[in-house]
Amino acid sequence: MNDYLLRALAREAGVRVIVSSNTDLAREAADRHSTFPIASIALGHALTGAALMGALLKVRQRIAMKFEGSGPLQKILVESDNNGRIRGYVSQPMIDLPELSPEQIAAALGDTGLLTVVKDTLLPELSESTVPLGSGDIAAELTFFLNQSEQIPSLIDISHTVDNEGNLQTVGGLLIQALPPYESDIVQQLRNNIQELPPMADLLNSGKTPEEIVALLFGEMPYKLLERRPLHFECGCNRTRSEQALISLGPEEIQHIIDTEGETVVDCHFCHEQYVFSREDLEELLDNF
Ligand SMILES: [Zn+2]
Known part of the structure; x- marks a missing residue:
């Protein structure tokens, strides 16, 4: 298994960055659930989102994210702990759509529905928040959640590549989040840096490591790598x-x-x-x- 994420911090600039390379776990999920391409991709994006959100948790905390949409996939549920153990499923794994464009992938989940995020922060009560879906694009939904529900200037970007048969080749994502007191427009600055780069999955596919991607993202900005965390598909059932x-x-x-x-x-x-x-x-x- 080669999946891992990096957590990096630019304290002076006031921003943290998480970069996740998680092709193997997305492929394992696709295998286990016998998904057709559109479901493999949507589930792969949701699992990447779980990896990124899981990296924001403290020790032994857990997060579950349920995307319920008006599209044919119906529901995607993913879970992560802060140790890189991730699992998830999609309600309708065998939906077949002719195109694998970003619009079609978003439409497979649907633009009407709810994202429910449940966190187990080891308090007696679970914390639960719900936001409406906006487009069906997993990264956009999670970005909206972090900005809206958690009120933290953030950006999530998730991408993939597939082969001619629609099998996942590469899946990865990144999360950019401002640190308190959120005074600068640092997330916007880094968003501009991303827009000048090829999509992250293309970078991974061309052999770039998450370490190199973090460096590209920060450019001249000084930063520190805090952690390299292995990621894997793991279920707690027994x-x-x-x-x-x-x-x-x-x-x-x-x-x-x-x-x-x-x-x-x-x-x-x-x-x-x-x-x-x-x-x-x-x-x-x-x-x-
Ligand atoms: Zn299980």
Whole structure:
């Protein structure tokens, strides 16, 4: 696995930059969910967003982002912790659209709907905020969220390249965020620097490293690299949790499964890991009620 992100800080200029190169985890998600190209790309962008937003968390905090749109993909849910463990799925992975243009990709999610961001900051209550979708473009939605809901001048940029069959070749993104007291227009300045560069996925595809991309972005500005964090697709599901999900159905429902199907398979939404429960397993669960 070659995925990682870099966190960099230009203290004097008052800005932090996060650059994420995460092709492998986006491809793994596409594989696990058997996505068609448009869904692979949209999910890949959302996973990149999760990596970038996860880099803003403190130790042991977690973030979940749910994009619910009016387009054919319906819903994309992604999660990240602050350790680079990321997972996600798309409701309709087998949507097939003829074109893979940015407009079409945004339309696959849809321009009407909601982005819900839930953070587990280790407080008794989860923090949840919701903003309306504007275009269906994942990076634009997250940029709007950070500026609007969190009131921090920020910019997220996510890009990808695909081969002739529409398979993901490169996926990456960056996040630029002003530091308090947010006095300068530093985000705008760096946005201008980005606009003079090729899209980030093209840079990665041509062999540029995240380190080199950070350097291109800052130009003459002095900065410090704070962290290099490996990223990977990882799901927290396991057999015990699947067992708990079955127990929560109640004894009558479990008896019903035994009577009708004999055994059952719990399929994880996030990673498609399958947990098989035989008749004996189910009967043992019943004994514990
Ligand atoms: Zn799982």
